[in-house]
Amino acid sequence: MKDQNVMGKSSKVIEVDKIAVRFSGDSGDGMQLTGTLFSQTSAVYGNDISTFPDFPADIRAPQGTIGGVSGFQVHFGRGVSTPGDQTDVLVAMNPAALKANARFMKPGGTIVLDVDSFDRKGLEKAGYKTDDPITEDQLDGYNLIKAPITTLTKESVKELELDNKSVLRSKNMFALGLVYWLFNRPIAHTQAYIKTKFGKNPAIMQANLLVLQAGFDYGNNIQAMTPSYHVSPSENRKGIYRNLNGNTAAAWGLLLASEKSGLPLFLGSYPITPATEILQELAARKDLGVKVFQAEDEIAGVCTAIGASYSGALGVTSTSGPGLALKTEAIGLAVMAELPLVVVNVQRGGPSTGLPTKTEQSDLLQALFGRNGESPVVVMAASTPVNCFDYAFYAAKIALEHMIPVILLTDGFLANGTQQWRVPDEGDFPVIELPRTRQKTGEFKPYLRSEDKLNRDWVVPGMKGYEHRIGGLEKDAVTGNISHDGPNHHLMVSLRQQKLERVAHFVPELEVVGDASADLLVVGWGGTFGHLYAAVEALNKEGRKVALAHFNYINPLPLNTAELLGRYKKIVVCELNMGQFAGFLRMKHPQFSYEQFNKVQGQPFTVQELKEQFVKLMEA
């Protein structure tokens, strides 16, 4: 490799609004932790952050190969809404990491390499044909920081007399220290983390602290050769903040709903990628009285939740696409019995086993229509990692207050991505009011409905004088007794549909962001919000007349949907599927014509491809 570092110049500081850093190495190199620590420090410093981990589906792929590369991208700064299409600064711990990520580099960006791993063997494993990966991957013109990370890590801890394995495991801290220097970030937050994490193992703690410092000092010593960055902090509201990923956010939203409704939370679930973390997070929440039932299968997961709901708990099940398919019949039972139920479906690539670790939005039609009979359920979708919290809360609120199953759609991208999150104040979320019965004892009619929501009363076992029987058979519209009467069935089917439609009166109207007099309306739903927003914002800055309407409530659609869609000359519906929401809009509002932009590659949209698409549509 040719040394491109030039000595003797003073350090240049680059001012930017936002920047994307990607930490990349072998599965065992600790890149997820490194990225997480860096994003925490950035958030503490006052930046907006958005992160996306990109790890292999195999638990232990062969070392040093592209299949084993684990990456973690952090996008931080002011007004950050996506993890970033491209990487400004890449940390590559080995040749495979460089090979895997070279194509995502922003031209002119910075690449930090551990030159110690760029030997013949490492290059071969990564699939490089020559000894010069920079030329081979056409990376000339980038700022290269070729740091002997492995050597310097060993050097900095040699007095501790640790075994070789422990020494090598701390080299991620060297990279982290160096990146902190690059961005003028203090290392104190990470020092505090290391002290807590390794408190019981002083030698390891000491090693990590020394290596972190060594990385930072290394940056200081080579500053002459490389630019550093100043990234603008954003102006955040006062409050307590933390970083949160979508799955934890969803779990926590349910915890708040439990508290605000006064009902114990019951989760029946079965492990499935990428939803498992919800199960794990809630299983750890016995301190808050959560009951988690790891069931024998997906069906028992939802069935135990329905049983819990029947007996008066907040019943929830979490899953991903194949699991939702298995829960189908039981969700129909909750529709028929008119019981509250929350189903959190973290979408992944399908059909069948599909792409378990990749993101997609292809369960929408399954959520809307994947049941036998006329079987309406509320369908909602979170649109950022942290608003999984809000929508999980509101999914529970709607389910409990309207006595109806709610399917909340998130996706692999939201589930694993993190953002900074402001801990809500007491008054930020409303109390959940349960439809407890006002009927007299001894005359209870389980299917008598309220006038506003058309929901039935919630009576739970133990209430003397209210004993009654419900089930999956059609029932008389008032008494709830089994009824096979044709006109009664027609009435009940209509009532269940109307009950669903009433929900629209209790959810916010759709809002449009971007140019008020736009020619093109971009329509999206769920996890694509960040990318659509960034693309529309960028085009608005360029003077393009484009706006965004992003849906979180899908069934029922917000009341002002038609009025809003009618304001624009051209509508394009963008989804990570083949056009499921576009089809639903055509069914509900056939008076408009919808263009589509679809992608099913297991990856989010890129802002760049969206911009290009929108410009093309506007110029068409």
Add this chain to the structure above:
Amino acid sequence: MSEVQEYTFVDFKSALNVRWCPGCGDHAILNTVQKAMAELQLKPEEVVVVSGIGCSSRFTYYMSTFGFHTIHGRGSAIASGVKVARPDLKVWHITGDGDALAIGGNHFIHTVRRNVDLNIILFNNQIYGLTKGQYSPTSKHGFVSKSSPFGTVEQPFRPGELTLGARGHFFARTVDRELKLCVDVFKAADRFEGTSVVEVLQNCVIFNDKTHQAITDKEFKDDRTILLEHGKPMIFGKNRDKGLMLEGLTLKVVQLGVNGVEEKDLLVHDAECTDSTMHLKLATMEYPEFPVALGVIRSVKGAVYNRDVEAQIQEVQQNSSVKSFRDLATRGNVWEVK
């Protein structure tokens, strides 16, 4: 009895007309469950009856308690949810051989394995009645039915064997027409903490009439069944002159007074023995080689899922500083913007 009984069996009857076929064994099971509940002085508002799908599962509607008629095979999962969420309730799960052992087999074995405190009443008529006569997972090999016109070519499950294989703690067997035995067994099942599986040999008068007749008919039943009672010798027969002994590792029917066999030589039933080996032998005895065992075959105390869930929550709560959602959200890696 001088005690004032708050509830009688009538208090457990709903207003609906019972619509099982005349002569169906289900009527007797319904009556005896209601009688058992009255004798146990259960409170109707604290009883939840959960059923799946099938003739037996209509049971729910005929009870004046809380009831949930659910979907095919999933009753034990739904009942588990009810009990785990609300351990204060008495949860009875009514099911059949198709519901519990075919479509619901997975939920059945896992419920038994966890030992959730449920009373599972398994109506075994060896046929699908509601769909009008197809063979079930307990139909005997070669059984001719609408879906096996040339006889089945599959081996049946034996509910007791399956229950014990799933590490069941309580298994009993009774016969629909043995009213007193039904009441006794249902009461024992309710008093047992854990999953109590009661197999009821039930007659389907329309599609599988007399399927159990060879053992349940008044004329033969004393010679072809044995009522097992904890702590008592295993004697049976019209003249109480037959018994069970162990020969090597197998059971053997013996005649008292023949070859010097006396009552003291007979096996004594120990329903509470943790080792299930003998219970398995007893539960799988089949006529004509053996008498069919009735009564409580196994009743062994063990860890109960719903009780342990409560205990674990209590223990964690005592040792945790997280008392509210806000405590959780504001601890750990947080920072403040002022």
